Amino acid sequence: MEASKLQRYLQVVLQTALDTAGETISSNGYKIIVKIDKAIGEGYIDWIPILPTSYPIDKNLNDRLWSVLVGVLYPFYTLFPGGPNFVPTGSDDFCSARALRFHFKIGIYSRMHISDMNTFYIYKGSLPLMDGYEYDFEHASGHIAISGSSGSGKSIFAEFLLNQFWLMGAEIVMIDPKLDHNLWRFARTRNLEYHYPKVGSNPNAFGADVLDILSRAVTLIGERQATVLNSEEYQKFSPYIVFVDEAAAFSTKQSRDLMEKIVLMGRACKVWLIISAQSMDATSVISSTARDSMGLRVVLSPNPSIEDCRYLFKGFNPADVVIPRDEYRFGLGLIEQMSDGRIVPFLAPFIENLE
Ligand SMILES: Nc1ncnc2c1ncn2[C@@H]1O[C@H](COP(=O)(O)OP(=O)(O)OP(=O)(O)O)[C@@H](O)[C@H]1O
Ligand SMILES: [Mg+2]
Structure with a gap:
């Protein structure tokens, strides 16, 4: 028109x-x-x-x-x-x-249909997430927060993102308190470092594992920063990603502090945090400072309420946003990336060949 x-x-x-x-x-x-x-x-x-x-x-x-x-x-x-x-x-x-x-x-945003999850979509630092929408992670940052209730599609969307970064050459460490079948297979077929609470073992052992993984990422940030300071040349690091599914399941003050450090300091040297949780509240998942520094924020819910948006899109009233519908209930919601600051309707890519 x-x-x-x-x-x-x-x-x-x-x-x-x-x-x-x-x-x-x-x-x-x-x-x-x-x-x-x-x-x-x-x-x-x-x-x-x-x-x-x-x-x-x-x-x-x-x-x-x-x-x-x-x-x-x-x-x-x-x-x-x-x-x-x-x-x-x-x-x-x-x-x-x-x-x-x-x-x-x-036009309206529409869902991408992905017949082969291993097709590589990243081009010049951007990853298409819908028809007509690209996540410019090179300019924003690779830190991502995904919230949504059970079954809303958090883990599968995270799997898609991780796979794209993995195809790009990222090193990935996964923390999965729920031992999600899809994530476990995903990690196994790619030989990724994968951590879950072992049945029968001391519950504190998993908590200690998590702190160790997060501390390693913080140490890597320090090393990469030192490399930058001691080098004349521009440093191009490949991404190192810590993925945390259902972050509320093990969160402690120490783990939240470490995650905040990764988010605040990891951006420039490509150490990224990708985190999913039912709710992103500061007392049990991630600090508001870290939340506000995420490159991509996603709320998955077919009918988002102000309460759903409360942590990731503070003060945003989703009542008047039209989220285009298709035949699937999962992977629907709202998305915002740091580089344009616009909260828009979201339909996560539909993966036809889930592994
Ligand atoms: N993008 C997608 N493409 C294809 N199938 C999907 C997609 N998202 C979700 N699904 C389907 O919905 C199911 C639930 O999705 P998922 O496990 O990602 O939800 P969740 O938000 O992580 O919930 P939970 O609380 O159970 O962990 C998946 O097992 C899959 O069958
Ligand atoms: Mg899940």
Whole structure:
């Protein structure tokens, strides 16, 4: 659809859908402008109030516009969530100098179907996660947090990510308190270091194992940092990844401190933490400082609530986000990467040949 056509359509729709105290485009109450940049697949809608208006220009107007736009743009465009966003229109006229701007992407996100999990998708430091969405881990960081209730698809999504990094040459150490069958087979077929609590052994032994793995990663960070300081040349490290599934199962103050260190210091020298948990709260899983430094954050839930988003997307209200549906309930939710800071609908890649 051309921008001009969308603009005309929105003019009609918003006029009937919004209560603007009787003001309309023809009465010069506001203007609507649409711009689309096909090259980047994005665009924006500007709502320009013409002052003085008899309707208040406030957060409420922004929220109502947002709610209406989300619905009327679907399924041709996806609105990017974000707070009220005033931009200058560039006009010298005081009455029309500002606009409320809503950014969108052309089309909706859709699920990738992966017939062979071992196909390598990474290209120039980016990993495609949906049709139309790439995780730019080279510029963000490789630290990833995945939360979601049981069966939401955390472990399988993590397995996909780990496999892509492994194909890229990453060294991976896995901590799996639940001894997940898929993860165990994944580790075994690739000969990865894999830790789980052994039946009948002292429960503290597993806790000690975990601390040892995390400490080793912190030591490696120190070594890599020293290499950088002592070398004239640019250092290119291959990623070293510690993966922790169901992190709440063994968490202690010591393990949380070590994980925080890895997240805060590991980014530059490619020592990464990938962590999954039902909830990412600071008291039992990971500190809020570490949480905020993750390169990728994923909440898996087909109907995310404010509570689901509370830790990874603080203050975000998912009520108005449309998550496109397909026949699968797993791997649905919301995603945000550090490099663009946008929380958008997510459908995890569907793996057809699960190992
Ligand atoms: N991306 C996917 N592609 C194909 N199948 C999937 C995918 N995600 C989940 N599944 C299916 O759903 C099941 C549950 O997913 P998964 O084990 O990842 O959930 P979880 O969130 O880790 O839950 P749990 O609390 O049980 O560990 C998998 O065994 C698999 O059959
Ligand atoms: Mg799991």
